[in-house]
């Protein structure tokens with residue numbers, strides 16, 4: 339089974355600050371599925387490192403005020419193409435990201451305040467029938483596989 343995963347979660351330095359969000363359950367995950375890494379922000383043409391961005395009233399803006407909605411939408415579409423190409427019905431995505439975030443995202447004030455909502459790519463995945471798990475739900479995902 340192929341599972342699309344946020345590339346930063348497997349250790350790719352694609353995060354806005356040039357770092358990653360490596361998780362500690364990679365071995366377990368890779369023993370049960372094939373991981374297909376994707377970084378929607380890079381796929382949308384954004385460079386790394388880059389300014390952090392948050393969603394405000396339906397637009398994605400970086401902290402210097404630049405509207406990067408086009409790049410975020412483009413990256414979400416490219417990531418979806420990859421998910422379809424590899425027949426991924428499930429995605430494990432980085433929580434709170436304006437691209438990958440699922441359930442909770444930051445509120446657009448760059449103050450680390452969370453609100454309910456999804457990132458641009460997570461939203462597109464859900465609209466296209468892909469089941470999304472945040473990285474804190476990996477144990478839940480593994481349990482559901484065993485059922």
Ligand code: SF4
Nearest residue numbers: 344345346377432438
């Ligand atoms: Fe990670 Fe997704 Fe942000 Fe890329 S867009 S750095 S994969 S959270």
